[in-house]
Structure formats: structure tokens, C-alpha cells
Amino acid sequence: MNRSLLNKLFVFTTVTAAGICCAVLLFMMAVITAKGLRALDFEFLFTASRDFGAAGGIFYQIVGSLLLVVFAALICFPLALGTAIFKSEYLKNGHMQRLCAVLVYGLNGVPSVIFGVFGLIFFVNVLGTRISWFVGSIILAIMILPTVVLAAFHSINSIPQSYRESASALGLGKWQVIVKVLLPQGIAGSITGLFLGLARAVGETAPIMFIATAFSGVGIPGSFFEPVTALPTHILALTHQAINQQALQNAWGASLVLISLVTIFSTLGLWSRMKLKTMSLR
């Protein structure tokens, strides 16, 4: 086979691979949008569900999902940033750096249901917390930690060494170099990682279904240790009633809202990357 033909074959293979990926995503989005739009109206978005979701809307599910991910973000971000700074700026031993990387990647590889089971055993059984949205946020924070740590680490670590040296040579201490030079430039990538992590977290069912959510009968929680109802677990409950056409219709509607939330978080991630990068360069 001549080189020109090989080259064309290679290009064809890559284009086909990319095309299949895009087609699958577009097909899913198109089906969910087409089916979900039929359920979507003001009442669906802003009223509580009734009859185990077969009637009414998904207001409390949206509130519950947002509550879970907002607190997951608040818990995860400082931990991730601290870990990333430690790994990038203080952990100079090569073996320890590799060990740290293995641990972070290892955490990323843990199946999400295991996080849920861990939360159930550790928080609910051992520590005696009841089923609580706050525990769900902690578990989601731990689950997305590797994504945010790696994004923050790569963002900080990619800042040229010359910035660190120039600031140090002016008499800035190590923490000042981190706070005044590295964080302003590295924060954009870290926040992007956070939003991408949240986009994943908002759609997770397994980690929260045992420890944070109830399938029905709950509203806005009055304390940290009450359950919420969330979109993924609500969709799961609705699909169990697949025989009921109205429940199925609501499942498509809830799926469209969930996928919209994922899209919003992903878009915020990309937007924050561009916006904060521009601001840090001013």
C-alpha cells in the first residue's frame, strides 16, 4: 500500500471515529429533546411531583439536585485546590509525586456505586447520620475530587517556572508566590475542572440513592440532615413505572432538564476558562 493511500485511510478512520462519537451524542440529545419537550411546561418545572412522579412537576427534584451539587462544589473546591498546590509546589520527591498521582487516579477509577455504599456504611451506619443531603454532597465532593484536583494541578503546574522564580527573586515568600502569582493564573483551569466535575455529579444516581435522597414525599430540607429528592433518582423511580405513559412522559421531561443542567455546567466550565483566563491576563 502506498503512503498516500495509507494517509487517506488514516484520515478516514479518524473522521469516522469522530463522526460516530458526535452522531451518538446528537442522536441521544435529539431523542431526549423531542420526547422531553412534550412534558416541559411552567407547571412541570415549578410544581411538586404527585402520585410518585406520575403527576405534577419536578420542582423539588431540581432544587435537591442543585443543593447537592452546590454544596459538593463548596466542599470539593478548597480540598482540590489545596491538594493540587501541595502536589505542584511542595511535593518535590519524585516517588511521592508518583504515589500521589496513583492515588488520585485510583480514586477516579472507583465505581460510583462504591461511593454510595461507602457513604451508607461510614456516615449512616458508623457515624449515625440519617439519610441526609449533606452527606450526599460530601460523597459527591469526594467522587469529583480527582477530576478537580487533576484540572487544578495541570493548570497550576503548567505556569512557567519563570513566574515563580521572578516573584521569589523579588522577595516574595513561597505562600505569596502561590497566592499572588500562581492562583490568579491557575484558577481558571481549576474552576473549569470544578464545573466539569459538577456536570458529572449532577447526573449521578448511585452515590446518592442510598444516603441522600428519598423517592417521594420530601420538599426543601429544613436542616443539613434531611433527605432531598433529586433528578437522577426521580428519573430512576419513574422508569420503574414504565407501564404508566404519563410517568414515562415525565421521565423524558426530567431527563431533558437533567441533560440541560449538565450542559449548563459544562458550558459554565468552558466560559469560566475563557473569561477568567482573560481576566488573569489583564
Added chain:
Amino acid sequence: MKNSAALRVVGQDTASEITAAVEINDFHVWFDEAPVLRGISLALQKHRINCIIGPSGSGKSTLIRSLNRMNDDVEGYSFKGSIHFDGEPILRKSVNVATLRTDIGMVFQKPCVFPKSIAENVLFGVQYVKKLSRQERLHLVEANLKAVSLWKEVSHRLHDRAGSLSIGQQQRLCIARTLAVKPKVILLDEPTSSLDPVSTRAIEDLMLELRQEYTIVFVTHNIQQAQRVADQLVFMCNGGVIEQGPKQKLFGNPENEQTRKYLNEEYCDC
């Protein structure tokens, strides 16, 4: 850093006692146990341009980076010997490295301006050393930009991004930023190697002006440049000092054959 060290410098033209800003005694450096500097002993003179020349890999940058302890952060760095600045040892663990670096400032090979405005870059280091009023900030920006002859060029756009300046202007801005901290010694590690001839000349003229107030330690590969600006010359090779003394002596009548060959741009097997 009170006690000034007085010593006799070999080859000093007046042969009188002069003060050394920095004294280096039997200083060795290793990176991961590989020797990089071997028994350096030097006196860097106050208010002079002390120029360190030598081929690549001779240890010039390692030496000046040791003077403000920039090597401390490098993995595998170890040393033996002593360095005194204004008579005080600086390699002790008890020395506050951040304070030392405000006394011994440094400008690097490639200009590195922070992604901030021109004015903010000038103030970047000094504002963390002491609290400044608005008036003091304005004064510092103007005075230091004037000191590096950049004021006329940028006074109308102090709030523009520093990255919008030419590379030569950026390097002068880096020097202004260093001057704002009020160091006593300025280390310049090949500051003109990435600049065009006009910008190079501007930096050289600036160095000649600055030596009135500051002690300058200047590393360069460029022999003609050393001839133009140096007062004292140190020739390094393979991690050691081969010869040191006034520029006139080393260029006119070097004691060492390697020095003569290097300065005449002949093949030097050091």
C-alpha cells in the same frame, strides 16, 4: 548585614583596600551529587560591574543563583563553603531568604513580566515588602521607570498590559521592578541574550548608570559585551574560577592560557 568586609582584591588597579559586597569562600555545589561548582573563592566588589564569563556549562548561572539562594528550591541541590553578603553569612538556615532576596535582586535571561499592567509590574515586589500609600506608589512607579529610561516611552500608558511592551522594554521593566525593592546587589543572568542590538545597548547603558548606586553581578557569554561594560572580570570554566581581576588586566595581560584563548575567541578546551 552591618559589618562591611574589607579585603584586598587581586589585581585591583589602585591596590588599595576596597570593600567587597559579596565574598565567596571555597564554595562547592552539587546537583544530585554531580559537582557543578568546585571550590569557588571570589570577592565581588561594591558599586562595580562584576562580570562573570565562561563557556556554557561552566557554572556561571549556578554561581549567581547561589548568591540569592535561588538554587535552594532545586531538587538535588547541595553545597559546601560559605558566602558572605556585607560581612554576614547568607547560607545559614536561619537566614530569611525572602529578606535576602530583597537585598540581592535578580533579573533573568528572558524577561518575565507578570500578566498585569506596567505600573502593577513595577510595584509587584515592593508592595509585599512594605505598605505603600497611593502617593508612594505613584512616586515609585515614576522613579523606577525613569531609572531604567522607560518613563518617556510608557508614561502615557501605565495601565496597559506589560505584555504589550517590546521584549527590550519588558527586560527594562523587569529591572525597574527589581530596583523598586531597593536591593544593594543586582544579579543579571545573561539579561540581553534574547534582545536585539538596540535593546542590548540600552541595557548596557543602564548597567553603567546603575553601578553608581548598586553592586552589579553580570553573567554573559558575549566577550565584546564584557569588554564594554565590565569593571571586574571573572573567567569560569568547568565549575571553577580560572582567573579574576580588572577587565584591563584580563583582556590585556591574562595570566592563564585558557583565559587568553577564551577572550581571543580561540578554541578553549576547558
